[in-house]
Amino acid sequence: MNITELKKHIVPKGFLVSGISAGLKKSGRKDLGLIVSEVPALCAGVFTRNAMRAAPVVLNQQRIGKGPVRALVINSGNANCATGASGLKDARTVTMRLARALRIPEQSVLMGSTGKIGVRLPVSTITAALGTLIEGLSREELYACADAILTTDTVRKVVTLRCTIDGAVYTITAFAKGAGMIQPDMATMLCFILTDAPLARRDAQKLLKEVVETSFNRITIDGQMSTNDMVLLLANGKAARNSEMLKGSQLGPVREALGYLTRKMAALIVEDGEGASRFIEVTVTGAGTTGQADKTARELANSPLIKTACGAGNPNWGRIAQAIGAINRTVDPRCVSIGFYTPASVSLRTQQPRPVPLIVFDKGRPGWISGEKLERIMKGYRIGIMADLGKGRYTRTIWTCDLSEGYIAINKKY
Amino acid sequence: MNITELKKHIVPKGFLVSGISAGLKKSGRKDLGLIVSEVPALCAGVFTRNAMRAAPVVLNQQRIGKGPVRALVINSGNANCATGASGLKDARTVTMRLARALRIPEQSVLMGSTGKIGVRLPVSTITAALGTLIEGLSREELYACADAILTTDTVRKVVTLRCTIDGAVYTITAFAKGAGMIQPDMATMLCFILTDAPLARRDAQKLLKEVVETSFNRITIDGQMSTNDMVLLLANGKAARNSEMLKGSQLGPVREALGYLTRKMAALIVEDGEGASRFIEVTVTGAGTTGQADKTARELANSPLIKTACGAGNPNWGRIAQAIGAINRTVDPRCVSIGFYTPASVSLRTQQPRPVPLIVFDKGRPGWISGEKLERIMKGYRIGIMADLGKGRYTRTIWTCDLSEGYIAINKKY
Numbered sequence: 001m002n003i004t005e006l007k008k009h010i011v012p013k014g015f016l017v018s019g020i021s022a023g024l025k026k027s028g029r030k031d032l033g034l035i036v037s038e039v040p041a042l043c044a045g046v047f048t049r050n051a052m053r054a055a056p057v058v059l060n061q062q063r064i065g066k067g068p069v070r071a072l073v074i075n076s077g078n079a080n081c082a083t084g085a086s087g088l089k090d091a092r093t094v095t096m097r098l099a100r101a102l103r104i105p106e107q108s109v110l111m112g113s114t115g116k117i118g119v120r121l122p123v124s125t126i127t128a129a130l131g132t133l134i135e136g137l138s139r140e141e142l143y144a145c146a147d148a149i150l151t152t153d154t155v156r157k158v159v160t161l162r163c164t165i166d167g168a169v170y171t172i173t174a175f176a177k178g179a180g181m182i183q184p185d186m187a188t189m190l191c192f193i194l195t196d197a198p199l200a201r202r203d204a205q206k207l208l209k210e211v212v213e214t215s216f217n218r219i220t221i222d223g224q225m226s227t228n229d230m231v232l233l234l235a236n237g238k239a240a241r242n243s244e245m246l247k248g249s250q251l252g253p254v255r256e257a258l259g260y261l262t263r264k265m266a267a268l269i270v271e272d273g274e275g276a277s278r279f280i281e282v283t284v285t286g287a288g289t290t291g292q293a294d295k296t297a298r299e300l301a302n303s304p305l306i307k308t309a310c311g312a313g314n315p316n317w318g319r320i321a322q323a324i325g326a327i328n329r330t331v332d333p334r335c336v337s338i339g340f341y342t343p344a345s346v347s348l349r350t351q352q353p354r355p356v357p358l359i360v361f362d363k364g365r366p367g368w369i370s371g372e373k374l375e376r377i378m379k380g381y382r383i384g385i386m387a388d389l390g391k392g393r394y395t396r397t398i399w400t401c402d403l404s405e406g407y408i409a410i411n412k413k414y
Numbered sequence: 415m416n417i418t419e420l421k422k423h424i425v426p427k428g429f430l431v432s433g434i435s436a437g438l439k440k441s442g443r444k445d446l447g448l449i450v451s452e453v454p455a456l457c458a459g460v461f462t463r464n465a466m467r468a469a470p471v472v473l474n475q476q477r478i479g480k481g482p483v484r485a486l487v488i489n490s491g492n493a494n495c496a497t498g499a500s501g502l503k504d505a506r507t508v509t510m511r512l513a514r515a516l517r518i519p520e521q522s523v524l525m526g527s528t529g530k531i532g533v534r535l536p537v538s539t540i541t542a543a544l545g546t547l548i549e550g551l552s553r554e555e556l557y558a559c560a561d562a563i564l565t566t567d568t569v570r571k572v573v574t575l576r577c578t579i580d581g582a583v584y585t586i587t588a589f590a591k592g593a594g595m596i597q598p599d600m601a602t603m604l605c606f607i608l609t610d611a612p613l614a615r616r617d618a619q620k621l622l623k624e625v626v627e628t629s630f631n632r633i634t635i636d637g638q639m640s641t642n643d644m645v646l647l648l649a650n651g652k653a654a655r656n657s658e659m660l661k662g663s664q665l666g667p668v669r670e671a672l673g674y675l676t677r678k679m680a681a682l683i684v685e686d687g688e689g690a691s692r693f694i695e696v697t698v699t700g701a702g703t704t705g706q707a708d709k710t711a712r713e714l715a716n717s718p719l720i721k722t723a724c725g726a727g728n729p730n731w732g733r734i735a736q737a738i739g740a741i742n743r744t745v746d747p748r749c750v751s752i753g754f755y756t757p758a759s760v761s762l763r764t765q766q767p768r769p770v771p772l773i774v775f776d777k778g779r780p781g782w783i784s785g786e787k788l789e790r791i792m793k794g795y796r797i798g799i800m801a802d803l804g805k806g807r808y809t810r811t812i813w814t815c816d817l818s819e820g821y822i823a824i825n826k827k828y
Contacts, residue, residue, distance in 0.1 A: 082775060117731075308821075329465045
């Protein structure tokens with residue numbers, strides 16, 4: 001294996017990061033982060049498809065295809081969304097002031113925001129803090145920067161991979177925020193991936209889109225698609241041994257590394273879902289179309305009845321049967337099967353054998369409702385639900401977490 | 415007004431009811447109810463469209479069009495759903511034993527069930543209790559019968575109307591269960607409506623379908639369509655002054671009475687939603703199609719973020735903006751408006767003026783996020799959300815309740 005995961009997280013060559021408390025969050029926690037590339041970096045990105053997309057999403061979409069990126073400023077505590085034309089002006093002002101201070105083109109500065117929707121961005125609070133933010137730049141401030149984008153998250157989410165391709169050693173580091181308003185489509189929450197590998201923009205964009213589709217776009221915490229979702233991949237080529245971009249078969253390990261990294265990050269986000277106490281994997285098999293498989297898996301994963309049952313380790317599969325029948329009104333109950341299993345952890349091995357479920361509803365006939373084997377599965381931190389529709393050969397797996405009193409408490413306040 | 419609501423609930427003429435504890439519920443609470451009509455009654459019904467419909471739903475659908483109804487036996491504590499061919503056999507056995515004991519045709523006996531899915535109906539427990547159930551029949555046992563169908567409900571739901579048509583006085587009495595797994599489509603939960611008015615089956619079925627569409631089909635507690643939903647209307651004509659059925663303009667007051675009764679019952683069910691502390695009315699206006707209005711209103715009403723915010727009286731309209739944009743990906747934010755208001759109670763007056771909302775997001779521009787007027791609305795038990803999509807002229811109103819820690823606690827256990 002030419003890809004290894006590092007326990008000690010590091011920043012790829014040629015990147016400097018920083019994170020401070022600028023006063024955007026009442027709690028006084030870190031709320032402003034900065035990433036700077038010493039040389040122009042290519043940037044690939046995928047964004048929310050919510051029609052109410054936030055100002056920083058609009059700004060990045062305008063700039064990302066036009067040229068290389070040098071800096072990315074990220075704030076938490078304010079989403080700068082539903083703020084109209086003023087919101088976009090505010091985001092531009094921040095990037096303009098940062099560009100001047102760093103003596104780089106304004107168009108090479110991107111922005112990310114997360115926090116409360118519908119409130120004007122406190123521009124002067126941010127610009128007043130830019131000096132301190134820039135002073136703090138170093139390769140040692142990764143955790144400070146990763147912490148600055150968190151909101152209701154309870155743990156920092158960082159993954160670092162080392163990837164060897166034709167003798168050159170590249171580092172890929174990602175950090176993300178998650179927790180609530182999470183059912184990405186096309187993109188997700190905030191996730192920033194930095195690498196010192198030399199990638200062409202077209203390849204990077206294609207790879208990013210591909211891996212996001214099978215990672216972030218396969219999770220849901222509360223079925224609520226955010227307005228601020230974005231995944232950005234910055235590649236500055238600083239670890240390259242010559243001036244050539246990676247290409248052809250060299251992209252294989254990059255795809256593999258990005259695939260593992262995004263799946264791992266997606267799992268970390270689900271595990272830290274607001275109020276979450278369990279990780280739930282829903283696998284739909286035997287669907288007539290990919291669309292049916294996806295819709296069924298997603299709705300099972302968003303069912304408050306199934307989520308609360310799993311949270312209590314309660315094998316109440318009647319709720320799964322109910323949801324299957326509500327989503328697929330023409331399904332024949334005599335063809336439907338339901339099972340529970342213990343899902344495998346995210347692993348660098350791409351081909352893992354699918355776990356064999358304990359069938360509790362077998363082609364329309366009720367089976368286990370209790371028993372030692374079922375209890376063992378339901379007691380686990382990771383619970384798998386298998387639903388076979390008996391219609392065709394399409395499958396889909398979606399990850400989610402349970403719905404707990406904690407989620408309610410967090411969202412009453414926030 | 416020739417329709418009045420009675421504070422003292424009564425059973426319409428010619429009906430006898432009963433309710434006992436047969437031992438289906440571990441709690442020892444009432445779990446078996448019976449309604450008998452002294453004379454053959456016409457029966458209209460609407461049922462769940464869930465593909466996993468329960469055995470009693472299948473049984474009633476087979477029998478309802480074939481002839482008049484004499485008896486209806488209802489149990490809680492077991493849904494008799496996802497129980498395969500055995501489940502249907504079990505329901506038939508119960509109705510057959512009841513028919514023999516009452517000396518009426520088996521085909522004239524219907525059944526309703528609610529409770530846990532996927533467990534065989536304890537037939538012998540039920541048949542052993544039929545004697546006591548029949549002995550208890552009287553016009554005084556309405557509350558016992560209404561209580562026997564409750565599960566996680568915290569209050570009994572009964573509405574009685576008196577309706578005078580051409581000098582004849584008719585009584586219409588309804589009782590229902592609600593609480594969880596509630597987003598009916600076509601029908602709903604369990605609701606039984608009894609009347610001594612003389613109705614033709616075709617008229618009754620048409621009226622029932624019409625009123626259910628604008629009452630039970632416009633509520634959601636948790637977005638989960640039940641497998642056992644049914645609304646039955648039994649009309650035995652015992653209060654008729656001659657042998658003629660009501661017809662033509664005489665059906666006007668019946669429609670009005672049924673419309674009010676089902677809307678009132680739907681509101682009662684929402685108010686007693688699992689863990690509910692507030693009543694929420696979501697009104698979408700300016701949609702391009704009825705479908706868009708309905709889908710938007712329903713998804714706003716099912717958003718856990720909006721529900722928790724309303725539960726805390728938190729005017730976090732950013733979550734409403736987020737949900738609107740996620741549901742309608744091509745909507746122009748500059749055309750969207752959001753407001754809050756205090757909804758009116760269900761009233762016998764059909765035409766109520768629509769409350770004027772306090773606009774918090776005005777065609778893309780953020781407005782109020784606090785203030786006395788907003789606080790007054792958000793402090794109320796009844797909270798109204800208005801979302802105008804600025805697309806067209808279609809509207810839809812959906813009722814729901816907040817999502818609370820109580821919902822989680824109930825569904826972890828149940």
